[in-house]
Amino acid sequence: MARTRRRARFTGYWLMLPSALWLALFFLVPFYSLIAMSLYDPEGSSLTGYDMTWHFANYVDVVQAYWRPLLRSFWYAALATLGCLLLGYVLAYAIAFKAGRWKNLMLVLVIAPFFTSFLIRTLSWKLILADDGWIVNTLQAVGILGPDGRLLATSFAVVMGLTYNFLPFMVLPLFASLDKIDHRLIEAAGDLYASPARGFFKVTLPLSMPGVVAGTLLTFIPAAGDYINSELLGSPNQRMIGNVIQNLFTNQGDYAAAGALSMTLMIIITIGVVLYIRRAGTEDLV
Amino acid sequence: MSPLQKVGRWIGEHLVLALGLLVLIYMFVPIAIVALMSFNDPSSRNVYKFDGFTLHNWLNPCEPxxxxxxxxxxxxxxxxxxxxxxxxxxxxxxxxxxxxxxxxxxxxxxxxxxxxxxxxxxxxxxxxxxxxxxxxxxxxxxxxxxxxxxxxxxxxxxxxxxxxxxxxxxxxxxxxxxxxxxxxxxxxxxxxxxxxxxxxxxxxxxxxxxxxxxxxxxxxxxxxxxxxxxxxxxxxxxPMQVNVIGTAMFVIAVTIVLGSEITRRRRAKAAA
Amino acid sequence: MSLVADHDSTTQDPTSAGRDLELRAVTKSYGAFTAVRSLDLVVPQGSFFALLGPSGCGKTTTLRMVAGLDTPTAGTISLGDREITYDKPYKRPVNTVFQNYALFPHLDISENVAFGLKRRGVKETKKAVAEMLALVELESQGSKKPYQLSGGQQQRVALARALINNPEVLLLDEPLGALDLKLRRGMQIELKRIQTEVGLTFVHVTHDQEEAMTMADTVAVMNAGVIEQMGAPSELYDNPATTFVANFLGQSNLLAGDILGPDGDVVKVSVQGTTVSIPIERCHSEGGKGWVGVRPEKVMIAEVGGEIDAPGNRFEGGVVTDVSFVGVSTQYLVRMPWGQELMVFEQNTGRRPILAVGTPVDLSWRPEYAFLLDASQDAKAGVEDGDD
The missing domain is CATH 1.10.3720.10 (MetI-like)
Known part of the structure; x- marks a missing residue:
């Protein structure tokens, strides 16, 4: 490709250097700092400073203390990912195969919610799901919710918020892999399999698996670490691990525990992602 | 093809698109609420609901x-x-x-x-x-x-x-x-x-x-x-002015993106 | 007479004598793979030269080395007495029409055409651009963007963009490959007209033998990194020197034979017991075994015992195994007693009915149309597997 142009041998290094340095200094080194912080002696405080004592017990302590929000985070993230997958697949499928000349416009609309603030959009749900809002009133009237039933401060609200906020991350990779599928394959499936449903499950779905894998990862990972939805739409009963970490850092100043908890989250996610990708058999996600 | 199958196919053709549009609407409901609330004249700071229409927030965005x-x-x-x-x-x-x-x-x-x-x-x-x-x-x-x-x-x-x-x-x-x-x-x-x-x-x-x-x-x-x-x-x-900022951001960004998309389409049309 | 703008340029006056493009022992290797093998080539100034070969034969690599987009591993390239082997592309008076045209999508047609002049510091390009667009009949399209034009129009813009620089050599890399058949035929005539009009050296790379033969004064048939044969199109077709050329340019029947030796100005060859004569200037084999080649349309066919208007010996015992009627002619496949199937194309003059499958027939041809090739060559070389 570039073989025709004789370039100085080191130009590539010079061009890469600033970014590589930046990422090393502000991504790799911080990671090292976080690992170190997670092993601080918990006796210290953010005011008096910490001693580095290779205190691995921090991990045991935080898991014992916070296993509920930790589990809840993964549970909520999984539910939200499932919700995103169902809604996102329908939307991505409609855009890829049914939108015709509106394809580009619909794609723009998928990203458009990003143009207003994440926080403001989430606050908007607070209004929609409010106790005296028409949704709650309607649900109460038809008896789905009891007279004092509410949506806000429930797991439903938090999962719904997560689903809402991370939906575009699911739609875009799904669309990308659906859009690549040759239309003739689907028509051929229509010939070979009697029902469109079987054609879908035998042809379209398997071919869109790379998008499913990428989309679920792009949804699950940020959802597991999010605390905005649980804070704004939930109650302390819906506390997720992000709330705990944020709180340990800024309110309690317990850096050792915060660091250990942050690392725990990262470790579990990394292991989960590796196992998931192995199982899904797709290595080339990005 | 039996009439039943025809009906089934018609639904299949249009149902997916309709469901897809519903999902899009779901994505835009909160934004519509934000835009609406930017014109809200709240009766009290603690009650977050639409009480009346006003341009006050847009005219005084920096009040809070x-x-x-x-x-x-x-x-x-x-x-x-x-x-x-x-x-x-x-x-x-x-x-x-x-x-x-x-x-x-x-x-x-x-x-x-x-x-x-x-x-x-x-x-x-x-x-x-x-x-x-x-x-x-x-x-x-x-x-x-x-x-x-x-x-x-x-x-x-x-x-x-x-x-x-x-x-x-x-x-x-x-x-x-x-x-x-x-x-x-x-x-x-x-x-x-x-x-x-x-x-x-x-x-x-x-x-x-x-x-x-x-x-x-x-x-x-x-x-x-x-x-x-x-x-x-x-x-x-x-403060309702937060919604003004949110709406303004949205409008500006959508204008930029749709503007470029429309130009692109026009060009494509001219090329055809 | 030149319609090309006569601006000041770094190029020499193209009418000065001896500005031939000359490649000497040019080799290009990529690791273990040799794309071009010790190529010697002289393209006379002002000629329309075609490099013809299947994909992967090294013709595009050769072109790119002339353009300066690739550097030879060994050998020299010169224009007249100036060596340009290692000159940067922008330093040589050579321009290229790329296969996919490579028009700059962010510039309009006029800006695309003016690009080369501007880079060489020409301030006033309007007139030259207008003249050039007129030459390719796109006067009214100057302010459009490339994507607004059809494939044929884009092709002509690419041509104008290169020609405006008045290069000494214009390189065309499969310039018509992306056009449909009808447009391609039209553009072939157009290109030939423009070349005659501007009088520049054109080096045209193509895998389409018909295209090469229609347009070029000289055709070089390239295969596996070497030039197999070079000459005027009719010469290559009538008297191919290798089995590759015999098969790649049109079709040939190749019959195995034992060379008996020269006899006056012919060489006698025994083919399956029948002795045939081949003019000595059409023999490309020294002795021993050889391939006797004859073009299908040169083979004459008649029912057993029927009259054949040829002085040569007859091959008897053939049976028609396939008949395709293609309007102006009929194409027969005839199985010979030794098992080989020969192709016979016969004009539909209406002199006698078309022969049916299974008809026993005799074949013959005029000796002056046969050629003799080296038996060490693969009889299937250059046979196109499927038309493109």
């Missing part, structure tokens, strides 16, 4: 104390972080697409990782660095800026790299064939063609930076960005 200052701060940080991330990221993208060098594999991983880690972990690790480097008490504009450049950088590299590797090699060769030196080829052909990608990366960077809360909140110290302002007032009662 500290809000406009936080918007200005977010814009400042956003512009600065975007500038730095775009320049560094563009150089790196050129290196990755146009040059062969050792360590590309690990570098590619290094670029993807910041996008793959949850924000809370990324934010924690930055804070860990700043604390251990003795900046724990000096968190603020600079630390936010550093954090924002870090997470924008990966997005810029990936975006520009995609544009650059999609560029037809023949165009640069044609330029050289037509008496353009290496420099002229770069500035007359390569750069103008990659520029839309760079611009897209910059817009993405700015919106990521402007909207970031989780990482910022950990590394902000006493500095208040717009998302942090919103977070703060969310507990006490939100």
């Amino acid at each position: 104390s500290g809000m406009c200052a936080s918007v200005v701060r977010s814009v400042e940080i956003g512009l600065l972080a975007t500038l730095v991330a775009t320049i560094l990221g563009t150089l790196a993208a050129f290196a990755l697409v146009r040059h062969r060098f050792a360590g590309r594999g690990p570098l590619n991983t290094l670029i993807i990782l910041p996008m793959a880690a949850p924000e809370i972990v990324l934010g924690s690790s930055m804070l860990a660095l700043f604390v251990s480097a003795g900046f724990g008490g000096k968190l603020g504009f600079v630390t936010i800026f550093i954090a924002h450049v870090t997470f924008c950088l990966s997005f810029v590299i990936i975006t520009v790299r995609a544009r650059l590797s999609g560029l037809d090699d023949n165009l640069e060769q044609a330029a050289m064939d037509l008496y353009a030196t290496e420099n002229q080829t770069f500035w007359r052909v390569t750069f103008p063609l990659v520029f839309p990608g760079i611009l897209g990366a910059a817009l993405l960077s700015f919106s990521l930076s402007f909207d970031d809360f989780i990482i910022t909140n950990l590394n902000a110290g006493q500095t208040v960005t717009f998302p942090m302002y919103v977070w703060g007032v969310a507990q006490r009662g939100i």
